[in-house]
Amino acid sequence: MPLFPFPSRVRDMGSREIFILRCAPFGHEGRQVFDRRLIQNFDWLLLILLLLLAAISVANLYSAIYPTKAFGGQAIFYRQIYWFILGFSVFLLVTTFNYKSLERLARPVWLISVALLVAVLILGKWTAGSRRWLSLGLITFQPSELAKISVILLLAKMLSERDHVAEYTLRELVKPILIILIPTALILKEPDLGTALLLVFVSGSMMLFARINWKIYLGIGITAIGCVPLLWLGLKDYQRERILTFLNPDRDPLGAGYHIKQSKIAIGSGQLWGKGYLEGTQTKLNFLPEQHTDFAFSVFAEEWGFVGSIVLLALYFILILWGLDIARNSKDKFGTMVAVGIVCIMLWQVVINLGMVMGLLPVVGIPLLLFSYGGSSLISTMAMLGLLMNISMRRFMFQEGSGLGQ
Amino acid sequence: MISSDFDPLSEEILKSRLSKARLIVIALFAVLLVQLWLIQIAWGPIFRRQSEGNRIQQRDITPFRGVIRDRNGDILAGNRPSYDIYVVPKEVGDRVELADKLSSLTYMDSDSANERLKWASKRSSYKPVCIKKDISRDELAVLEAHRFNLSGLLVEAKPVRYYLYGSLGSHLIGYLGEISEKELRSGKYPDNKAGDMIGKAGVESAWQHMLTGVPGTERLEVDAAGRIIRVLSRKAPESGQSLWLTIDRRLQSLADKALEEKKGAIVAMEPATGRILAMASSPSFDPNVFVEGVGQDTWSRILKSEGYPLQNRVVSGQYPPASVFKIVLALAGLDKGIISPEDEIFCSGSYHLGGHEFRCWKKGGHGAVNLHRAIVESCDVYFYNLGRKLGVDVIASYARRLGLGAQTGIGIGGEKQGLIPTRAWKLKRVGEVWHPGETMSVSIGQGYVSATPLQIVRMVSAVFNGGILYRPQIALHIENAAGEKTHVFQPVKEGEIGISKKAISVVRDAMIGVVNEPRGTGSKGISKEFVAAGKTGTAQVVRISRERSEGEGDQSELAPELRDHAWFAGIAPADDPKIAVAVIIENGGHGGRVAAPLAGELFSAYLGSK
Missing domain, CATH: 1.20.5 (Single alpha-helices involved in coiled-coils or other helix-helix interfaces)
Structure with a gap:
């Protein structure tokens, strides 16, 4: 039974034996066959989902910046379109090579990203009280975006190098934990709580998927929670105050509380059918904070109502389940684990952002996948979706240089 | 593998x-x-309402408070714009920088500006908070010119009360104050809300409901910073109605001036109608100080300050009427037929009763005096005798007929009723029987007797207007915003004194004598261009001082607060009364010397202008 009840998927030839028998006699002609299949297996659903979300996001961005011009007005709108075009090129570029080659590159990529994270702490541009941006000549980017991908890749490599039957022991876990914690700590130092949290959630979910003994998980969890009060007691008053302020930048009710309240008013006042495109009063009159970035969904929900929000939610839902399907159909563990990692990133971004704007979760700055304004996160999202597409397209293929095939 | x-x-x-x-x-x-x-x-409907509430701000538009004019239409209390500085805390970039800018552009210093901004940011973040009320015109001009780099700052105009002549008639006109929580809950101020200024005293308070007007409302679409995007609907405010007062601004200003540097009160009334022409009390205050509300410390400073400037002595100052009270005894004696005008009594300078000696103010005595001379020269011994014959209760009943011992009903808050003692009163209130000696004090308007200047002026008016007690009237008519009279106040007869015409005419002649005969106690300082009448009084402040010295003697060696109160109550012209005046100067000394000339000035000014 397919994981996902969508058609257009041929699963009957999924058995390796048949595959080998068919391929072997053709020798190096096989390559041409594979190339053709690459096109045949192009994942149209993924592409359509991506394009739909991109279109909605751009239209919504136009509404979000429409009234105020305070954030740079139209320029932001055109810049985001430019980011989408650039992102789409990255998406296509990532589909061209076989993802298997990334398995070898995972370690160096991780090392580079850690190096960049260190660099950003030294050379990074200070904006709004944090160092997140690194300027490389013409472009500035956030190394934490690269770190997300590199952690997924390296973790996927490590977790796939081992069979899934036996549960992990504590000793085996030291390495993956270091892979996660080193970049997380560096990102926290920037500080960028949202991204650090996302990284922990995503890698934690991947580890869970790789079937770590739940006792170990429980142990780690209890140890972590147990450390918090100890740590807390050891702190001086001003340090505690700093941490509280850090966790919740506006601790007064007029600050963060106000944002969430206004966001809920925006979403709720949309009711069933919404106020209509460009008609959202919360947005138009500037009551919504960060309406083009973290709170972009509130703008959409106010104007399109419950009906529109369900459509958007459904697109994310399909995208994520489709990602799980791609993970399932991948012919190798590495592909599966990479796909799972990407699905986790998408899932947690959507859940944390929507939970935040709907008042279920505290405010942490996590943008909505493919929806919020911002180049760096969009490019890395497109790269990850490209990777997903890459895995999806090569679901029937033999691995290059994998011995048996040649 | x-x-x-x-x-x-x-x-x-x-x-x-x-x-x-x-x-x-x-x-x-x-x-x-x-x-x-x-x-x-x-919860959609709830959030939809909240988003409407966010978007739409209902604002009250303060109506213009009704103008107060004098009888000739001169504006005494009007409105002027007040420009207030508001701040939207969330829109302020750098607070210290804004405070510095404010201190260089306005008369605020940077510390207090910073303090106010900090205070504002605690109160709200997106709603404008007022940080400075009523800036000057030059401050406004400078702020407007620098508006572009003062983000988060708004200047709003609203009408505030303006008293054109400052302290002129301040006790009559009254002043404004912020409505208290108690007043809000009382339900007497349906058109007002918290923070509104309402009349707290005088006419401002008595006609509050009519002056205040009906606030308008504006439904505005505002953005999160409180900036107005557009006006959705507007209901214009209704200005308060104008009130024309019975007072004459020129006479009032004269009365105010007469009291300068003194403590006391002057009230002038139209005898034929009861309309008040002037009402002055000193020390006084400038009601403009109160228009934007004052702090607690300013309040207590004003309340505790020397001489109680907020007290309207005309209606709430209770003084022993002294010799002015002799009018009551004379009328009572004549009306009761106890004395006839010709009866003479020998004044030796003192009167003996029960081993006590009651002195006349004139040490040597007046010799044989009839009623006329007794009033003209204010002979105490004559009235000791008369008082003895009448008895305190009869005196009291005539005093009451003449409007003493009860409120006049002028309608300004804080009116006192004075005191007219009787035997029953003393037994009840003091718990002792009445002593005959006390009747002696009452006979010359001392002892327990007290009256307000307003009661005295009304009594004199009644004596000269044919015996009618009018309710003192301060409002002439009400005018709506279009300038139409919506209500005209007619004189109200409270009653008639019910004393025989003959008795009245004897007393009137005697009162004319007080001013016009050479030996009259009030013969100095009143113009002889018209025939005025009146009665002086010199009220003892210290009881122990048995030395009464009306008309002569010198008190200048006494400490100021021990000096006598000077009274004069008079009317002019006597044959066709146009103006009645009561003057009291606290610790002023002799009524004839100090008070009568002030009344004379008012007579001359008022009658001269006619």
Whole structure:
């Protein structure tokens, strides 16, 4: 039974034996066959989902910046379109090579990203009280975006190098934990709580998927929670105050509380059918904070109502389940684990952002996948979706240089 | 074997994990969906209302307070614009920088500006908060010119009360104060809300409901910073109605001036109608100080300050009427037929009763005096005798007929009723029987007797207007915003004194004598261009001082607060009364010397202008 009840998927030839028998006699002609299949297996659903979300996001961005011009007005709108075009090129570029080659590159990529994270702490541009941006000549980017991908890749490599039957022991876990914690700590130092949290959630979910003994998980969890009060007691008053302020930048009710309240008013006042495109009063009159970035969904929900929000939610839902399907159909563990990692990133971004704007979760700055304004996160999202597409397209293929095939 | 290939077993495990993952995804999205449904559908209407509430701000538009004019239409209390500085705390970039700018552009210093900005940011973040009221015109001009680099700052105009002549008639006109919580809850101020300024005293308070007007409302679409995007609807405010007073501004200003540097009160009345022409009390105050509200410390300073400037002595100052009270005894004696005008009594300078000696103010005595001379020269011994014959209760009943011992009903808050003692009163209030000696004090308007200047002026008016007690009237008519008279106040007869014409005419002649005969106690300082009448009085402040010295003697060696109160109550012209005046100067000394000339000035000014 397919994981996902969508058609257009041929699963009957999924058995390796048949595959080998068919391929072997053709020798190096096989390559041409594979190339053709690459096109045949192009994942149209993924592409359509991506394009739909991109279109909605751009239209919504136009509404979000429409009234105020305070954030740079139209320029932001055109810049985001430019980011989408650039992102789409990255998406296509990532589909061209076989993802298997990334398995070898995972370690160096991780090392580079850690190096960049260190660099950003030294050379990074200070904006709004944090160092997140690194300027490389013409472009500035956030190394934490690269770190997300590199952690997924390296973790996927490590977790796939081992069979899934036996549960992990504590000793085996030291390495993956270091892979996660080193970049997380560096990102926290920037500080960028949202991204650090996302990284922990995503890698934690991947580890869970790789079937770590739940006792170990429980142990780690209890140890972590147990450390918090100890740590807390050891702190001086001003340090505690700093941490509280850090966790919740506006601790007064007029600050963060106000944002969430206004966001809920925006979403709720949309009711069933919404106020209509460009008609959202919360947005138009500037009551919504960060309406083009973290709170972009509130703008959409106010104007399109419950009906529109369900459509958007459904697109994310399909995208994520489709990602799980791609993970399932991948012919190798590495592909599966990479796909799972990407699905986790998408899932947690959507859940944390929507939970935040709907008042279920505290405010942490996590943008909505493919929806919020911002180049760096969009490019890395497109790269990850490209990777997903890459895995999806090569679901029937033999691995290059994998011995048996040649 | 390729490491990345699945063996069948692990593929099965993978499948089961993926389906678990799928369940987790479905669960998470279900949570989001439920929350979305709750917010948008279940609570949608609530949030829709809140978004409307966000978007639409209902603002009251302060109406113009009704103008107060004098009898000739001169504006005494009007309105002027007040420009207030508001700040939207969230829009302020750098507070210290803004405070510095404010201190260089306005008369605020940077510390207090910073303090106010900090205070404002604690109160609100997106709603404008007033940080400085009533800036000057030059400050306004400078602020307007620098508006572009003062983000978060707004200047709003609203009408505030303006008293054109400052302290002129301040006790009559009254002053404004912020409505208190108690007043709000009393339900007497349906058109007012917290923070409004309402009349707290005088005419401002008595006609509050008519002066205040009806506030208008404006439904505005505002953005999060409180900036007005557009006006959705507007209901114009209704200005308060104008009130024309019976007072004459020129006479009032003269009365105010007469009291300068003194403590006391002057009230002038139209005898034929009861209309007040002037009402002055000193020390006085400038009601402009109160128009924007004053702080607690300013309040207590004003309340505790020397001489109680907020007290309107005309209606709430209770003084022993002294010799002015002899009018009551004379009328009573004549009306009762106890004395006839010709009866003479020998004044030796003192009167003996029960071993006590009651002195006349004139040490050597007046010799044989009839009623006329007794009034003209204010002979105490004559009135000791008369008082003895009348008895305190008869005196009291005539005093009451003449309007003493009860409120006049002028309608300005704080009116006192004075005191007219009787035997019954003393037994009840003091718990002792009446002593005959006390009747002696009462006979010359001392002892327990007290009256307000307003009661005295009304009594004199009644004597000269044919015996009618009018309710003192301060409002002439009400005018709406279009300038139409909506209500005209007619004189109200409270009653008639019910004393025989003959008795009245004897007393009137005697009162004319007081001013016009050479030996009259009030013969100095009043113009002889018209025939005035009146009665002086010199009220003892210290009881022990038995030395009464009306008309002569010198008190200048006494400490100021021990000096006598000077009284004069008079009327002019006597044959066709146009103006009645009562003057009291606290610790002023002799009524004839100090008070009568002040009344004379008012007579001359008022009659000269006619």
